[in-house]
Amino acid sequence: DAPYKLILLRHGESEWNAKNLFTGWVDVNLNEKGEKEAVRGGELLKDAGLLPDVVHTSLQKRAIRTAQLALESADRHWIPVHRSWRLNERHYGALQGKDKAQTLAEFGEEQFMLWRRSYDTPPPALDRDAEYSQFSDPRYAGLPPELRPQTECLKDVVVRMLPYWFDGIVPDLRAGKTVLVAAHGNSLRALVKHLDGISDEDIAGLNIPTGIPLAYDLDADFRPLTPGGTYLDPEAAKAAIEAVKNQGKKK
Numbered sequence: 001d002a003p004y005k006l007i008l009l010r011h012g013e014s015e016w017n018a019k020n021l022f023t024g025w026v027d028v029n030l031n032e033k034g035e036k037e038a039v040r041g042g043e044l045l046k047d048a049g050l051l052p053d054v055v056h057t058s059l060q061k062r063a064i065r066t067a068q069l070a071l072e073s074a075d076r077h078w079i080p081v082h083r084s085w086r087l088n089e090r091h092y093g094a095l096q097g098k099d100k101a102q103t104l105a106e107f108g109e110e111q112f113m114l115w116r117r118s119y120d121t122p123p124p125a126l127d128r129d130a131e132y133s134q135f136s137d138p139r140y141a142g143l144p145p146e147l148r149p150q151t152e153c154l155k156d157v158v159v160r161m162l163p164y165w166f167d168g169i170v171p172d173l174r175a176g177k178t179v180l181v182a183a184h185g186n187s188l189r190a191l192v193k194h195l196d197g198i199s200d201e202d203i204a205g206l207n208i209p210t211g212i213p214l215a216y217d218l219d220a221d222f223r224p225l226t227p228g229g230t231y232l233d234p235e236a237a238k239a240a241i242e243a244v245k246n247q248g249k250k251k
């Protein structure tokens with residue numbers, strides 16, 4: 001009954017979250033609000049006495065910066081950091097850079113929600129040399145071309161994220177470390193789907209707010225003792241989850 005401690009943190013609001021644009025693998029930064037959310041995320045960790053021993057992030061600056069700011073405000077800036085493309089946001093294909101409200105208006109609610117939240121319908125692929133393509137980005141140069149996505153559905157994210165969960169994160173938990181995972185809306189939805197055993201249908205209804213730590217106590221089999229984990233600021237999380245859900249529907 002010595003549970004493992006895992007904290008999930010979606011990055012603070014990004015410049016493109018604020019503009020309501022599909023982001024995916026585009027490497028946008030936090031805006032001022034997002035920086036504040038990240039700092040507050042660290043304060044919440046400190047207040048809860050949940051001090052990370054190690055942090056895992058994606059290769060994208062909105063998650064990297066969030067981890068840095070949160071750890072600074074928790075006075076844990078010195079802990080080891082591991083980064084992997086496997087924690088990157090879901091690649092949003094040809095939707096990257098497109099306005100969510102405009103996309104909803106143009107294609108209708110059903111198609112829009114299929115692209116945003118269905119488990120296995122990816123958006124159309126993004127051309128390798130398109131404006132918002134990361135295909136030739138040097139940070140992914142070490143990856144074989146077939147692993148560099150041109151679009152992804154959530155199922156694709158689960159498939160590429162899980163090896164990192166088992167090989168990169170679980171060994172740290174097993175060693176008794178409190179682990180912080182600073183990542184993205186959809187890469188974290190993929191992880192929560194696995195942890196909580198959520199069905200392919202029900203995962204459509206799960207949304208993750210920016211900048212609010214979600215703490216999990218895991219049992220010996222790395223299953224949550226409390227299904228869904230615990231947001232460190234439950235009231236703020238509730239409102240923010242609604243806002244993510246309704247993105248696109250209003251300007």
Ligand code: DG2
Nearest residue numbers: 021022023024089116184185186
């Ligand atoms: C958002 C998620 O990812 O968007 O790629 O636009 O977490 O990196 O800001 P994040 C994006 P939705 O799937 O919620 O529309």
